[in-house]
Amino acid sequence: MKHIKTLNQANLKETAVKGGCGECQASCQSACKTSCTVANQKCEHKK
Amino acid sequence: MMIHQYKLNGYNIVMDIHSGAIHVVDDIVYDIIEKLTPPLADNCPEELYALAYSKEDIDQAYAEVLELYKAEQLFTQDDYARFDKLMTVSPIKSMCLHIAHDCNLRCKYCFADTGSYQGGRSIMTAETGKKAIDFLIKHSYGRRNLEVDFFGGEPLLNFGAVKEIVEYARSKEKEHNKVFRFTLTTNGVLLDDEKIDYINKEMSNIVISCDGRPEVHDRMRPRVDGSGSYNSIMPKFKKLVEKRGDKEYYIRATFTKYNKDFTEDVLHFYNEGFEQISIEPVVTDPKHPYALTEEDLPEVFAEYDRLAAKLIEMRKNGEFFNFFHFMIDLDQGPCAIKRLRGCGCGNEYVAITPDGEVYPCHQFVGNPQWKMGDLDSMEVNLATKETFARSTVYGKDECRECWAKFYCSGGCNAANMQYRGNILKPFKLACDLEKKRVECAIMIQAALAE
Numbered sequence: 075m076k077h078i079k080t081l082n083q084a085n086l087k088e089t090a091v092k093g094g095c096g097e098c099q100a101s102c103q104s105a106c107k108t109s110c111t112v113a114n115q116k117c118e119h120k121k
Numbered sequence: 122m123m124i125h126q127y128k129l130n131g132y133n134i135v136m137d138i139h140s141g142a143i144h145v146v147d148d149i150v151y152d153i154i155e156k157l158t159p160p161l162a163d164n165c166p167e168e169l170y171a172l173a174y175s176k177e178d179i180d181q182a183y184a185e186v187l188e189l190y191k192a193e194q195l196f197t198q199d200d201y202a203r204f205d206k207l208m209t210v211s212p213i214k215s216m217c218l219h220i221a222h223d224c225n226l227r228c229k230y231c232f233a234d235t236g237s238y239q240g241g242r243s244i245m246t247a248e249t250g251k252k253a254i255d256f257l258i259k260h261s262y263g264r265r266n267l268e269v270d271f272f273g274g275e276p277l278l279n280f281g282a283v284k285e286i287v288e289y290a291r292s293k294e295k296e297h298n299k300v301f302r303f304t305l306t307t308n309g310v311l312l313d314d315e316k317i318d319y320i321n322k323e324m325s326n327i328v329i330s331c332d333g334r335p336e337v338h339d340r341m342r343p344r345v346d347g348s349g350s351y352n353s354i355m356p357k358f359k360k361l362v363e364k365r366g367d368k369e370y371y372i373r374a375t376f377t378k379y380n381k382d383f384t385e386d387v388l389h390f391y392n393e394g395f396e397q398i399s400i401e402p403v404v405t406d407p408k409h410p411y412a413l414t415e416e417d418l419p420e421v422f423a424e425y426d427r428l429a430a431k432l433i434e435m436r437k438n439g440e441f442f443n444f445f446h447f448m449i450d451l452d453q454g455p456c457a458i459k460r461l462r463g464c465g466c467g468n469e470y471v472a473i474t475p476d477g478e479v480y481p482c483h484q485f486v487g488n489p490q491w492k493m494g495d496l497d498s499m500e501v502n503l504a505t506k507e508t509f510a511r512s513t514v515y516g517k518d519e520c521r522e523c524w525a526k527f528y529c530s531g532g533c534n535a536a537n538m539q540y541r542g543n544i545l546k547p548f549k550l551a552c553d554l555e556k557k558r559v560e561c562a563i564m565i566q567a568a569l570a571e
């Protein structure tokens with residue numbers, strides 16, 4: 075494409091169907107705990 | 122469908138929220154997308170020709186937009202409500218142990234009232250901690266990966282108990298088919314060689330608290346006698362990180378109204394040899410002089426832009442540091458369910474006090490009306506669990522309609538409670554900051570993809 079560059083393979087919907095096993099780290103958003111914001115968490119199945 | 126488009130640092134970014142697609146586009150496409158509402162017709166709509174570009178360019182750009190639309194990468198429908206049934210009561214897999222409700226510093230912004238959590242100063246016995254491990258094993262059912270965070274107050278004030286609890290948990294892993302991951306947050310004052318080695322062996326992640334430049338740090342993080350703590354902790358943190366190898370850590374700071382130029386603190390950490398850096402805005406009552414308020418936002422946003430530009434410049438020069446809030450993996454991130462479920466507070470995650478009381482999370486500790494169980498009975502209140510299980514992105518009206526929902530995961534229930542009196546009502550100041558950071562994080566990806 076000339077006008078658009080897509081940065082990622084967008085497959086969020088697919089991950090909704092396959093995901094949800096709950097094995098990944100909890101993700102507190104709060105400032106008092108740098109545990110994790112969710113967007114930078116890793117899925118346990120994609121190592 | 123939901124589109125979020127913005128311009129930052131010379132990039133035009135279009136986010137298709139429900140597919141997760143991120144597009145970097147030129148001005149024509151940017152303007153076209155702004156004017157379109159789906160469903161899209163095969164032929165370019167007449168009104169687009171009013172835009173200040175040639176007909177040929179507009180036709181070509183529209184064709185590209187249409188292609189992405191048909192591939193479900195633009196204007197994608199929201200059909201996530203059907204996953205609502207997955208947002209129910211879950212096993213508990215993560216636990217915050219309040220190992221010491223006491224502290225050897227007197228940080229001015231401490232949400233825990235300098236360690237005491239509005240109650241008396243107290244420490245958790247190893248016995249209570251072991252019971253908490255049994256509690257977690259019981260309530261985690263089939264979940265294998267379990268997290269235990271040693272928190273305070275200052276956990277090193279009670280390090281003997283930390284060690285006993287770790288050993289106890291390790292001794293139970295095989296029998297129950299569990300894997301424990303321990304983390305610890307410390308102010309560093311009591312670190313010594315022996316503790317450093319133990320922490321580096323047993324803790325899968327460690328958060329070391331420092332606010333950045335010495336004068337910034339010492340202003341907000343004094344000792345009990347009022348003197349600064351920077352000079353005593355910094356050498357210990359360096360040693361810990363040096364010896365840690367590849368294992369995860371974060372040096373984390375809180376910024377306040379006093380250091381809205383926090384890029385300097387990030388660079389200070391970098392220059393002192395730290396690569397994994399987190400700086401977060403103080404969340405506190407606006408009555409405090411150091412509190413951040415709406416009126417600080419323009420300056421804070423400009424600072425995030427400056428930090429993002431600096432990070433890009435340094436990366437391109439081969440200098441690496443990682444800023445926690447700009448980390449984003451556009452391809453391999455967590456599944457949508459995880460993103461929608463939120464922090465898991467009160468459902469997958471609980472906090473245990475030194476007295477063995479169970480709370481939805483560390484921020485609810487000290488508010489007796491939120492107590493949801495205790496280690497004597499080994500039970501939790503299911504009604505509370507259900508309340509929190511419903512506190513997902515789609516359980517919060519404002520979050521459901523928010524473009525940042527898959528990146529933010531619905532914010533902090535405790536802050537919502539504190540500032541809006543309802544765990545389901547997002548605290549706007551935190552939302553504004555979160556959205557700004559997401560915009561920067563995505564722009565950085567666009568820049569690094571060049």
Ligand code: SF4
Nearest residue numbers: 095096098117118456
């Ligand atoms: S481990 Fe992966 S699939 Fe499972 S809930 Fe977490 S992100 Fe989703």
Ligand code: SF4
Nearest residue numbers: 520523529531532552
């Ligand atoms: S930014 Fe605010 S409104 Fe948006 S998802 Fe997060 S908490 Fe909800």
Ligand code: SF4
Nearest residue numbers: 102103104464482533
């Ligand atoms: S409610 Fe807030 S502080 Fe508690 S776990 Fe969730 S994000 Fe963290």
